[in-house]
Amino acid sequence: MTETETTDPTGRPRDDILHDVVLIGxxxxxxxxxxxxxxxGHKIAVFERWPRLYGRARAGHVDxxxxxxxxxxxxxxxxxxxxFRATKYVFRNAGGETLLTFDWDADGISGWPSDYIMYQPSIEDALDAAVRAQPTVSVHQGWEATALTRHEDHVEVTLRESTGSRTGKGVLGARTRTVRGRYLVGADGANSFVRTRLGTTQTDFGFRETWFVCDLEPKVALDFGFDNGQVCDPARPHCLFQLGTRHRRFEFALLPGEDPERFGDPRTAWKLLAPYGVTPDKADLVRHAVYTFQARLADRWRRDRILLTGDAAHVMPPFMGQGMCSGIRDAKALAWRLxxxxxxxxxxxxxxxxxxxxAPHVETLIQMSVEAGRVSCTFDPEIAAARDEAFRRGEVPPPPPFPHLLDGLLDTEAGGRAAEVVGRLAPQGRVRTGGRTGRFDDVVGHGWTLLLAPGTGCDLTTGQAALLDRLGARVVAIGEDPADVDGYYADYFARTGVSMILYRPDFYVFGAAETSGAMGRVVDALGRAIGGPARIVAAP
Incomplete structure (x- = not known):
């Protein structure tokens, strides 16, 4: 949709349009x-207060x-x-001694290397192109939400025209518009207007640290012998890492009592970069900014037809690189439900x-990020020395495993080996079918998927098969077609001890069964969990 389809010839909004979702942010x-x-295929209207994409990096990691x-x-x-494919993320002390290492050099279960360092504008440009390719989505930049009204069957949002750039303060104009949506989603960041109107409180995890971020575009090759990690130096904690293939980032903690205003001067950045041999003749300083890292979680993410996602629902320190990742997980989890x-x-x-x-998944990542931040954000030399000694003696437990889903739309009745895979990510390996070889999702498709181990039959009633059909689910038996090119699926099923998994559009396993005879129970459990009209519930 174009903007003219939602306005009349004078530019005023058309009140007869009822969008499926109005999205703020x-x-x-x-x-x-x-x-x-x-x-x-849903009719979506997106509104963003700034007239254009940000164009500069904030997040730097995806998994x-x-x-x-x-x-x-x-x-x-x-x-x-x-x-840039990351292999290690290392925490070192002031003397260069390794305190903690996150190993990122494995291949993830999702069919991609476990971790990447990226340049956010490249991500936003690609996502913007994907959005604008959808004929049912309209994007309206330069409109700031100023009021919303809840109705029984829709939400009404009033917006005012906004001018300015991401680097300057926006100015509200005289033009207003009112739009309606069956649902409203606030993806409008840490200072969310929608969250404020939702009226929710936030849980504060007690972490607040201010850091100075410097992004560079090198003119020559830069090699520091230590490219991705934290330097836990109490004199000034800092970190450095590659930012995609063309940029580098340094972040420096502000010391207690330092005035953030003085960090607006580029000369401060060059002074801090000098010990690494980075000078204006070797790199362009494309961005420098002061950020205060916090850890907060909204206590309520939904009220009737209004929902929160991303930073509007939670913020966390950057030390695990999971802030934007968590928000994108939110989007995927919310999209298939809507x-x-x-x-x-x-x-x-x-x-x-x-x-x-x-929320529990995000809370675990917030706590992990806070603990990692506390390793780095130590300004007292004596406390730092005690910390280092604790790591040397092995008195610091390793980081907890990455969280999986524990509750929600899952087969909570699963037992035995099947229960061990519920709530975890489904595998993606390479398969071959119809003369084409590639990752499963590209070759077979994605969405609701009932995946069968080699040699497993599909033991479903007519009603159970109808339920999967209404959901648009694929029933895929790994075997000759599609063929398991690398033996990846055979290994997965042998390792987990299950013969089938039923996974959701966000790739999390809803349910699993050790035998084909238990498959119908899993599908029935899905029908009960989803609820809705009687016609979708599987027949006995």
Whole structure:
């Protein structure tokens, strides 16, 4: 849709348009949600207060799960061209001694390398192209939400024209418009207007540190012998890492009592970069800014037809690189739920499972990020020395495993080996079918998928098969067609001890079975969990 389709010839909004979703915010999370909902054919109106994309980096890391989500939007190869595959992220002390290492050199279960360092503008450009390719999505930049009204069957949003750039303060103009949507989603960042109107409180995890971020575009090759990690120096904690293929980033903690205003001077940046031999003749300083890192989680993500996602729902320190990743997971998890509700295949109550699942997952990542930040953000030399000695003696436990889903729309009745894979990501390996070889999602497709191990029959009733059909689910038996090119699926099923998995459009396993005879119970459990009209519930 173009903007003229939602306005009359004078530029005033057309009140007869009822969008499926009005989306406030057009950063990477809003872009992802808009693209996913547009891909499903829903009528989406996106509003962003700034007239154009930000164009500068904030986040710098994505993992294999996010790459699979990008793959589902058809942009993975494009964004991959400006990414750097990360292998290690290291925490060192002032003397160069390694305290903690995150190993990122494995291949993730999602079919992509586990971790990448990226340049965010490349991601936003690719997502923007994916959004604008959807004919049912309209994007309206330069409009700031100023009021909203809840109705029984829709939400009404009033917006005012906004001018200015991302680097300057926006100015509200005289023109206003009012739009309506069956649902409203706030993807409008840490200072979310929608969250304020939702009236939710936030849990504060007690972390607040101010850092100075410097992004560089090198003119010559730069090699520091230590390219990705934290320098836990109490004299000034800092970090450095590659930012995609063409940029570098340094971040420096502000010391207690330092005035953030003086860091607006580029000379301060060059002074801090000098010990690494970085000078204006070797690199351009493309961005420098002061940020205060916080850790907060909204206590309520939904009120009737209004929902929150991304930074509007949670913020975390950057030390695990999971802030933007968590928001994109939100978008994927919310998109398929809204899709089912909007298509009348599930009841409105399905949306309640969104926070039930996502909030505990995010809370664990916030806590992990805070603990990693506390390793780095130590300014007292004596405390830092004690910290270093604790690491030397092995008295510091290793980081906890990456979280999976524990509750929500999952087969909670699963037992035995099947219970061990529920709530975890489904595998993606290479397969061959119809003369084509590639990643499963590219060759076979993505969405609801019932995946059978080699030699497993499909033991479903007519009603159970009808339920999967209404959801658009694929039933795929790994064998000769599609063929398991690398033995990846055979290894997965042998290792997990299950013979089938049923996974969701966000690639999380809803349920699993050790035998084909238990497969029908899993499908029945899905029908009960989704709820909605009687016609979608599997027949006995």
């Amino acid at each position: 057009y950063g990477p999370v809003g872009q992802t949600l808009a693209a996913l909902l547009g891909q499903a 294999h799960e996010i790459m699979r989500i990008f793959q589902s939007l058809g942009i993975a190869e494009r964004v991959g061209r400006d990414m 899709d089912l509700v909007l298509r009348d295949l599930a009841g409105d109550a399905l949306l309640d499972s969104y926070q039930v699942e996502r």
